[in-house]
Amino acid sequence: MFAAAGDRLIVHGNRVGQTIRDGEVLEVRRADGAPPYLVRWSDTGREALVFPGPDAEIHHFEHSTSALRCVQV
Incomplete structure (x- = not known):
């Protein structure tokens, strides 16, 4: 798994009924x-040092002056 500052980390629940969490990668x-x-984290606004597990994915963003485009890998 690879990320850059500004990417989005999505963590899927690993049990039925568990919510999905997402947050902005501030620093690699x-x-x-x-x-x-x-x-x-978007739900609490708190910052944490995270070692993502197999239930996580990164949504990469290309930053340009004209638009912000999401690129999912």
Whole structure:
């Protein structure tokens, strides 16, 4: 898993009825884009250092001056 600042981390629930969490990747601690990531969760606004598991995915964003485009990998 690889991310960059500004990407979205989505964590799917691993039990029935568990909600999906998402947050913005604020900082990537390793130069190669691998975890851990500093994430601001959208549901609480809190920041946490996250080591995503197999139930997580990254939504990558290409940043340009004209538009913001989501690229899911």
